[in-house]
Amino acid sequence: MPAFDNMPDMELYQPVQIDDALALAARLADRGWLVGGGQDTYGWIKDRNKRPDALIDLNGIESLRGIREIADGIEIGALTTLTEVATNPIVRERYSLLSKAASVVASPQIRNAGTLAGNVAQDVRCWYYRRGLDCYRAGGNLCYADTPEAQNREHAIFNASRCVAVTPSDTGPALVALEAQMVITSQRGQRVVPADRFFVGPDVDIENTTVLRDGEILTAVRIPAKWAGAEFYYEKVADRNVWDFALVSIAGAMRIEGGNIVASSIVCGAVQCTPRRLSSVERAIQGRPRNEATATMVAGMASQGARPLNQNAFKMPLMDNLVTKLLTA
C-alpha cells in the first residue's frame, strides 16, 4: 500500500430511486452515512474519527437535483451542487443572497461537488472535535475549546451550552434570512421545517447541528417568494478568500418602500452554533431609511449580550461593522 491515508473498508450503496435510499437509510440507521458531494464526509472517515459501516451515495437520484419554480417561490433539490445554486439564473435574479453565499463556499472544486444538503448538514469545524477528542459533542464530558489555553479564535460568542462550536455553513445564514423551508423525507413520510428551526444548538442537542435524524433525508429546500427580488447584502469575513470558513458572515434581506425599510431579515453566521437572527436590529431599523444615520443608531446592537471566549472578542465589533456595511452599502 502507498504511504498515504486511504479510507477504511466500507459498504457503498448507490440508489437511483429516492424510495430505495429511504429504505437503506432506515435499515442502516446509525451504521449508514448519507453522502452528497462527500466533501465534509471523507475527511472524517480518512481521519478515522467517524467510522460508518456503509455509505449511501445519493448522487444517482436525479429527482433530488435541480431548481424549479413552485407556487410560492422556488424549490431546490437537496443534491443540487453549490456551483449550480451559485450560477442558476433564477436564483441569481431573485435570491442573489443565496447565490452569493453559495459562491463563497470553500473552493471551485468543492462547490462543483458539494451539495446544498451537505452544506447545511455538515458538522462543526472545531478542530479539537475534528481531531477525534472525546469532547462534549463527541459524547464526552469536557470542552477543549473553552479552557484558558484553548485556541478558540473561531468559536462562539453567543448561546454556548457546554459546546462553543459555531455553524460553519455559508448557505445557512442566507437560507434562514430568506425564511427557507427544509423538506425532510423518511419512510414514515415528509416533514417541512423552517430553516431557523432546522439548525439546533448544543442546548437542544449537543451531538447534532440539525434536526435531521437517522433514516431521514433532506430532499429539497424551498425558498418562498416573500423575499424574491428584495434588497440583499451578503458578506463573509474569513482569513483567506478561498477554502476558509467564516469568522463572521452576514446575510440580510430588506424590503424598502417610500425610502424606508418596511421589513428585514438579518442573520449572522459563525457567531454561535446556529445561524443567528439579529431580531433586535431588525426591529430597530423598521420604518427607517437604509443609511448612515440608521447604521449609527443601531451601532453596537448586534453584538449586545455576546459572551466572548479568550480569543474571539474581535467577533463583536466585526458583527457590528457588518451591520453598518449592510445598512450603508
Add this chain to the structure above:
Amino acid sequence: MNPRLTRRRFIKSVIFSGAALSSGAGFYLASAQSRQAGAVERLVSLNINGRTRRVDVMPQETLAHTLRYKLGLTGTKIGCNRGECGSCTVTIDDVTHYSCSTLTHSVKGKEVVTIEGLRSESGALHPVQQAFIDELSPQCGFCTPGQIMSTVALLKTNPRPTREEARQALSGNLCRCGAYDHYLNGVMRASGQLS
C-alpha cells in the same frame, strides 16, 4: 419489471461488499442473485482519457488512488488528500473535481480527463500545456497538473477570460512556490490574450 431493466438498475444502484451480500436481508436481495454477481460489481468500466479501462475498485476507493496506483496515471498528484490543495484536480464531464475527494464508483458512466489525456494523438502538447511552458509558469511543478486541468476546464466554458476570472477559476489550486502570477500569464497566453 423487465429483467434487463432490473439488472441495469441493480448495477447502477448498488455495489455490495461481500458483507452486505451475505447478510441476506434487505430489499436488494431480489436483484442480487448470487455472491458472484455482487463481487463482479467491484470490476467497473471507467472512461479515462477517452479509453475504457476495466478496473477492480474498492467501494471506498478515491479516484486519485485508482488513477495513480491502479492505472499508473501518476500525473495526477496527491498533496493533502483532503480537498485542501488542488494538486489532484481532474475533470469529470468537463467540470473540475478533486480526485482525492471523489469516490471512483461515482464516476462510472462519466468522462474523466487527467493531465495525461490532454496531448493530441500525435503527441503534441495541449495549447494550455504549451502556453504554461512558454510563460515559465511552473516552478517546482507539483501543482502544475492541477493548474492545467483547472485552466482547460475554464477555457472550455470561457475561452477569453479576464485575468480576474482566471484568478477565480484557479483559486482552488494552491501553489506553494507562489507562482500564481506566472500561471495567470499562462492562462492569458493560452486564451490568445498575450502575444
